[in-house]
Amino acid sequence: MEELSNSSNELAVADDTLETLSRAERRDQQIQRILDAAKACFVRSGFQGASMQQICAEVGMSPGALYRYFPSKEAIVExxxxxxxxxxxTCFGALRDATSAVDGLIAGAMAHIAHTSMKGSAPLFAEMRSESMRNEAIRATVDGHKGEVAAMIEPLLAAAIERGEVNPPVELPILMAVLMSIGEGMAINDLPARGVPLDKLEIALRAMMEGMLRPAKNTPAE
Known part of the structure; x- marks a missing residue:
């Protein structure tokens, strides 16, 4: 009887918590539930194979209710x-406080690698990137996301080149294209999940960055 009483009390507390949530908070919770369900469907069935009906079933919501939040799969991906x-x-915020371009890129990259690995995002990332090759709307969303990340990195590199801190062997636009492609590959492969220790990965990543950026032995004072 005591266990039953405790369970009833827990349910009552949960109900009270739901009642105290604002309309915006309840909406945010519903949106997160839909996004989590959609991610599971995309990973399991692929973007093409996952229908809005499957997402509805996964989240336990009627189509009419789901469409009030998202009119299409493309909107969910966005x-x-x-x-x-x-x-x-957050991950690339380390760029702002970096003492050098190489250190900033390493700190941002390692934070991003650790975070995405912890979330297990690699299968979903791979599926979305693959779909972006076929679907213009998804491509625009994915490319826009990449563009925002690049916009955080490029000024750091441009400033480092101007003050003679680094001397890359190719022009900045080409360097950025290579760096972004490497970042995509690392996100898709999720090396920590494959058993690559983060400390060893950082050593390899630093050697690669230094090879591409060719930092000066004595960095000029700012």
Whole structure:
């Protein structure tokens, strides 16, 4: 009887919590539930194979209710990318406080690698990137997300080149294209999940960055 009483009390507390949530908070919770369900469907069935009906079944919501939040799968992907963008802003925030371009890139990259591996985002990332090759709307969303990350990195490199801190062997636009492609590959492969220790990965990543950026032995004072 005591266990039953405790369970009833827990349910009552949960109900009270739901009642105290504002309309905006309840909406945010519903949106997160839909996004989590959509991610599971995309990974399991692929973007093409996952229908809005399957997402409805996964989240336990009627089609009419779901469409009030998202009119299409493309809209769901856009919301997923927006959430990822917020994470990227945090991960690459290390760029702002870096003492050098190489250190900033390493710190940002390692924070992003650790975060995406912890979330298990690699299968979803791979599926979205693959779909972007076929779907113009998804491509625009994915490319826009990449563009925002690049916009955080490029000024750091441009300033480092101007003050003679680094001397890359190719022009900045080409260098950026290579760096972004490497970043995509690392996100898709999720090396920590494959058993690559983060400390060893950082050593390899630093050697690669130094090879591409060719930092000066004595960095000029700012």
């Amino acid at each position: 919301a997923i990318c927006e959430a990822d963008r917020q994470d990227d802003m």
